[in-house]
Amino acid sequence: MNREWVSIKNAVNREFIAAESLELIGSGLSARQAIKKVAEKFAISDWKTHSAVHALVFETLRARNVLDRIIKEVLNNKSLKDLNPFMLNVLRVATYQMHIQNVPAALATNEAVVSIGQNMEEKDKQLINALARRIEKIQPSTIIENTSDRYDVLALEYFMPKWLVKHLIEVWGEARAKSIMSNLGKPPKRTIRVNTLKISPDTFLEMDHRMQLEKTPLLDVFNVVKTEVPLPRVKGYKESLFFIQDFASTLVSHVLKPSPEDDVLDACAAPGGKTTHIAQLMQNRGRIVAIDIRRRRALELHKKLKLFTVKNTSLIIADANMLPLKATFDKILLDPPCTGSGTIGSRPENKWRLTKRYTKWISKLQIKLLNHVSKAVKLGGTLVYSTCSIIKNENEDIIEKFLQNHPDFYLERTEPFLGEPAINMPEAQRLLPDKINCEGFFIAKIRKKH
Numbered sequence: 001m002n003r004e005w006v007s008i009k010n011a012v013n014r015e016f017i018a019a020e021s022l023e024l025i026g027s028g029l030s031a032r033q034a035i036k037k038v039a040e041k042f043a044i045s046d047w048k049t050h051s052a053v054h055a056l057v058f059e060t061l062r063a064r065n066v067l068d069r070i071i072k073e074v075l076n077n078k079s080l081k082d083l084n085p086f087m088l089n090v091l092r093v094a095t096y097q098m099h100i101q102n103v104p105a106a107l108a109t110n111e112a113v114v115s116i117g118q119n120m121e122e123k124d125k126q127l128i129n130a131l132a133r134r135i136e137k138i139q140p141s142t143i144i145e146n147t148s149d150r151y152d153v154l155a156l157e158y159f160m161p162k163w164l165v166k167h168l169i170e171v172w173g174e175a176r177a178k179s180i181m182s183n184l185g186k187p188p189k190r191t192i193r194v195n196t197l198k199i200s201p202d203t204f205l206e207m208d209h210r211m212q213l214e215k216t217p218l219l220d221v222f223n224v225v226k227t228e229v230p231l232p233r234v235k236g237y238k239e240s241l242f243f244i245q246d247f248a249s250t251l252v253s254h255v256l257k258p259s260p261e262d263d264v265l266d267a268c269a270a271p272g273g274k275t276t277h278i279a280q281l282m283q284n285r286g287r288i289v290a291i292d293i294r295r296r297r298a299l300e301l302h303k304k305l306k307l308f309t310v311k312n313t314s315l316i317i318a319d320a321n322m323l324p325l326k327a328t329f330d331k332i333l334l335d336p337p338c339t340g341s342g343t344i345g346s347r348p349e350n351k352w353r354l355t356k357r358y359t360k361w362i363s364k365l366q367i368k369l370l371n372h373v374s375k376a377v378k379l380g381g382t383l384v385y386s387t388c389s390i391i392k393n394e395n396e397d398i399i400e401k402f403l404q405n406h407p408d409f410y411l412e413r414t415e416p417f418l419g420e421p422a423i424n425m426p427e428a429q430r431l432l433p434d435k436i437n438c439e440g441f442f443i444a445k446i447r448k449k450h
């Protein structure tokens with residue numbers, strides 16, 4: 001079996017490229033990195049093909065649990081692990097096409113066989129042909145009918161991991177959990193933030209960028225209704241006149257409300273979506289200290305600061321927990337590492353990587369960072385804690401624990417208040433994708449007493 005066989009650039013079908021990308025995702029790459037790598041390998045420069053592959057990979061990933069259940073049905077006593085990873089991904093793509101996308105089954109089977117034919121042996125081709133034909137005959141509804149556990153059923157119906165279904169029901173009850181789940185898996189509305197260090201929102205709106213934009217309650221943030229080309233190809237993107245950023249993420253810097261006189265600490269800053277936003281809200285005045293532990297991400301932030309013409313920010317590559325933090329700050333943003341469970345609509349690969357155990361592990365890291373970084377809040381100063389997670393242990397539980405041990409801090413209402421009250425914490429807000437078409441976020445603000 002020679003996987004390097006394919007040398008005729010572009011002489012491959014979309015299904016093959018999607019399966020190759022899915023294989024790379026299985027080995028740890030993000031969906032975007034994987035598609036980029038495979039597109040480069042096969043010299044795919046046409047963005048329409050790129051977009052089609054992107055859609056196929058993302059949709060296949062989104063429904064992976066159901067697809068795997070269907071495939072298992074035709075493997076008799078074998079498990080998915082018995083299949084070569086590339087073949088498994090070819091089958092996932094074909095199963096998605098025939099049972100979810102409603103592509104004629106014979107066509108999907110044919111494309112699967114062609115994908116295998118690109119670089120594998122005749123017996124592999126025959127095996128895929130036989131399995132795909134059996135998959136054609138499966139009725140996905142019977143799989144759900146034959147599943148007795150209620151959480152398993154919901155996991156299949158909403159394409160979610162079972163532990164997340166359980167968590168959402170525990171916290172919000174079944175009706176709201178279903179509403180959240182039916183929106184969580186979809187990519188949110190695209191939004192952009194205008195870089196006001198370079199251009200005013202009004203002037204930007206008048207530019208010939210050929211985007212149809214819609215105002216939001218935030219003056220520098222717009223919903224993208226329509227574009228003729230993908231956002232990174234829109235006029236003004238390369239010049240950093242605007243930044244592609246989820247709406248919920250843009251709200252965080254507004255809640256921090258930095259003023260041009262402030263000293264601000266951004267404790268987990270890279271890749272810098274929020275740092276550059278904070279700098280523009282400060283009109284490049286005052287001072288921002290941005291810290292990040294990861295060198296590669298910090299260098300990305302460094303590049304962004306230059307592109308966005310940010311001049312008031314010093315970057316430190318360090319573990320925020322290890323810094324003595326002798327200086328104090330008027331405002332601190334702590335946007336710590338989190339599970340990213342609120343972003344699985346745009347990063348579906350994460351959905352299948354997250355585990356309940358991981359949420360527990362990461363929440364320990366979050367509380368440790370909050371305990372340490374909060375020491376640098378000036379008397380009367382504020383700290384905004386935000387995550388792009390919808391898991392309670394990473395959000396309300398962290399703030400609650402912190403306040404129990406720090407009576408010198410109290411919760412303050414997060415303004416602008418565009419989400420819904422957090423759980424038993426009305427000052428903090430939750431942005432949930434069924435109410436606002438954005439990523440799932442949590443934002444809390446605490447103030448240090450004088």
Ligand SMILES: C[S@@+](CC[C@H](N)C(=O)[O-])C[C@H]1O[C@@H](n2cnc3c(N)ncnc32)[C@H](O)[C@@H]1O
Pocket residue numbers: 267268269270271272273274275291292293294297318319320321335336337338369
């Ligand atoms: C959620 S991301 C921050 C996103 C960023 N605020 C933005 O808007 O672009 C969390 C960041 O925390 C960094 N990080 C993790 N542990 C850290 C630590 N102990 N000290 C400093 N940074 C840390 C990670 O490298 C990652 O870049």
